[in-house]
Amino acid sequence: MRAVDIIEKKRDGIELSRQEIEYFVRGYTNGEIPDYQAAAWAMAVLLKGMTAEETTFLTLAMANSGEKLDLSHVVDIAVDKHSSGGVGDKTSIVVVPLVRACGLPVGKMSGHGLGFSGGTLDKLESIPGFRTNLSKDEFLHQLGTLGMVLSGQSLDLAPADGKFYALRDVTGTVQSIPLIASSIMSKKIAAGAQAIVLDVKVGHGAFMKTLDEARELAALMVSIGDLSGRDVAAVLSDMNQPLGQAVGNALEMKEAILTLRGEGPADFWAHCLEISSQMLVLGKRAETIEKARAMAQEALMTGQGLEYLRRLVDVQGGDVSYVDHPEKLPQAPIESMITAPVNGYLHEVNARLVGEAAVLLGAGRSKKGEEIDLAVGISVLVKVGDYVEVGQPLFLVHARDETTLNLAAEQLSAASVIADQPKAPLPLFYGLVSSD
Structure with missing residues (x-):
């Protein structure tokens, strides 16, 4: 098998086999296939596209290129969420403790912000002492004992994606929907959650500018999940204007705390309620979206969501007084x-x-x-x-x-x-x- 044959095959619009995709991903990751051939292949994918099956093979090949977490021996089912990025999107800080308060474990790895799209970890780090660099053992132990984790990616998950992502950034191939979908899903599959809710943003402040693009990306990621044995649902949400009021790390942390007190902006709470409800249905803690909404609203009204945020901050080394008194941020x-x-x-x-x-x-x-x-x-x-x-x-x-x-x-x-x-x-x- 030769890299040039795989490039030419995709250039001509011919579907690649699982073996060919695995060969190419493995060769590029270990340095046997050079950047110029990987760039040619990525451009061929951008121009000719990939089938859902090809994209699934690519996703799994990247997911298998490094460490993978197995959460099944820690919890019966764990749910994860992923946002495609936005302005004022502090949703994870609300939904992770809220969903956990409803009895569903959440194991989530987040990132730092780059560019105009903020990062969840930066917001959490506005609380003194909060640790985002948990080890694999710490991640699994906390998921098993507390039932939720909100940490950075300290493991070597999907290293192939890291190489391809850096290459796409400098070769004009970022816009390829199969490459975007496989990038997102390879990390989520490697992180071990059995159910994944995707928040696919649409508009000025999103990567997907049109609803057609966003729907195509969402459908492909759901198909990848289905073909790889994961339950996946994708919510298409607006990002033409900022979500909530706060844009900025400590400001957004404060708004998330106020939302868990029942005092947040109406649009942001409605967004959190929808994402939480989809997570509860996908994680089999609620039979219908209506029952899931009622569960999430009760967790908010009784203060259980806020209490689980306090526990999350405490167990990850943060100063809980900042949750109790967000004016200290x-x-x-x-x-x-x-x-x-x-x-x-x-x-x-x-x-x-x-x-x-x-x-x-x-x-x-x-x-x-x-x-x-x-x-x-x-x-x-x-x-x-x-x-x-x-x-x-x-x-x-x-x-x-x-x-x-x-x-x-x-x-x-x-x-x-x-x-x-x-x-x-x-x-x-x-x-x-x-x-x-």
Whole structure:
């Protein structure tokens, strides 16, 4: 078997066998196949596509390229969730303890943020002492004893994906839906959860800009799950405007805590309720979505969701007093309001531009490993469809200094579009993709 034959076969639009895909992934991972051949193959995949079966073979080959977790000897069933990234998306911090409070174990590995899309670990690390670098044994022990984990990826999971991801980033092949799907699903399968809920974002602040693209990606990932023996469902959710109000690490951590107290923004709570409910159904703790919603709402109202967040923070070394008193979380020294320049209806609160403004403040990274400022960020005070008057607050900027404040303010001035004509509010969700 030769790499060039596999490249030519895919170039000509011919379906690859499992053996050919495994050979190529193994060869590239161990260095036998060079970058230039892997780049040619990735471009062929981008141009010619892959069948669901091919993409499943690719996913499993990448998942099998490193360590894999087996959670079955720790819990009867564990559920995981994955968001394709967004602005103001602090959902995991709410749904993990909420779902656990409903009796369903959750083993989740998250990441740090890069670019305008924030990372769950950065938000959690705004609590002093919170450990995100759990070992494999610590991960499994905590899942077995507490029934939930929210940690970074300290294991060597799917190393083939890491190599292909870096290659795609510099060869113009990032947009390939089979390569995106296999990248996401290889890590999720290697992490061991039997059920996975995917939150596929659509819009300005998402990787998938159109609903058709998002639905295609979601359907492919659900198919991969089905073919690889996992229960997978994908929620299509809006990311044209930020989720909730808070954008920035400590700000989002505070908003997540307030949401578990029943005091969070309505759109963010509705989003968390939907994701939690899908997890409970997929994890076989509720027979219907209606029963799952009732369970999640009860866990919120009784305070059990908040109590499990306290336990999570405590067992991972964090200072629980920050959950009890979120006003202790890091706060930026400068606050400045941006107001509406005219009367009218909000037609746009561009999530990407808001996220990029947060990066200018120091809340996000422009390159991997860069230090970030946990205190800075933006409070988004309006939603698409709102009527605003001159001088009404649109954004509250939390800045470290005047220089970054001015940069962010200039960016935010372009993020909101106000017009005379009424505008309907944006939907939170566009549908569900499942194997049923």
